[in-house]
Amino acid sequence: MPNKSSFDLLDYQIIQELHADVRMSSSEIARKLNANERTIRKRIDRLIADEVIRPTAVVNPQAFGYVTAVDIFLDAEPDQEDEIVKALLSIPEVTYFAFGLGSREMSIEARFKNNDDMREFLRHGITAIPGVLVKGYALVPRILRNIDEWMPKKEDFGLETD
Amino acid sequence: MPNKSSFDLLDYQIIQELHADVRMSSSEIARKLNANERTIRKRIDRLIADEVIRPTAVVNPQAFGYVTAVDIFLDAEPDQEDEIVKALLSIPEVTYFAFGLGSREMSIEARFKNNDDMREFLRHGITAIPGVLVKGYALVPRILRNIDEWMPKKEDFGLETD
């Protein structure tokens, strides 16, 4: 079956390199991949412009003392969805925020420096938002992988597996 | 109350700039912050060495056709924890993986290109791992924030709020 992916081997290799070290210079990538520096740069620019990759500095919450994480499952009043979304996104402790299937379902992950802060948030922080009900929550003692560590498969670039 | 944060205003500003655009040159950051380029570079190197920030290219699953996400809650046989962790981390579709409170509890988030792939994973992919039981799962139609977008508060740098 022919693959009509819009990416090729060079894209795959560039993304691999940038994923491992986004500060690597285009010249060095070009050297490693036996390609022209100008070509590499244009590819990188296009990958960024097309929002295929987003170069950023991911901040480690633990370095700032945020050692506790909790997943919170919410029931949100549909009439106030816009306000609720806005309120949740404005909370700095919220590190993840997603909609569930039903129009009322939302889930967040939040980080805290200690159990008191977490408890305070669960009891007074989150419930202070009008239209929000905490359906349940679960402590998350250890996170082993996050989206920023994700990489597509080789096949996603229209390439055969090794 | 005096704050004994190990970070200062300059660190805060540097992280802000890099978070917004990690490709920004040290020279440009220095210009924006009225600091010396050498100073900025050393600060950046230290922030990276101390694992406060991790410069990377976050890959957008949607750009590769991964349009569906599902949260899966697992019951894992404690005796086989090591093997299960290894197996889960080796699955490319898994974009999030965390332990729950109990020694048996794990949760993952996985991405798929379509519902068939997701269903296949739920019915045969995940359950093929010895010692793993799917307790439940929930579709995630839309994700509004992820950890890579997180930034500490100004107070976390030992600074007053505006």
Add this chain to the structure above:
DNA sequence: GCTGAAAATTATGCATT
């Protein structure tokens, strides 16, 4: 821990295929 100055490296703009 911060800064200076020269050398090496890299990025950019323009043109060509």
Add this chain to the structure above:
DNA sequence: AATGCATAATTTTCAGC
């Protein structure tokens, strides 16, 4: 879409404060 070339900008190295 990829590349060569000249110029501008940045990073690096070594040093001193």
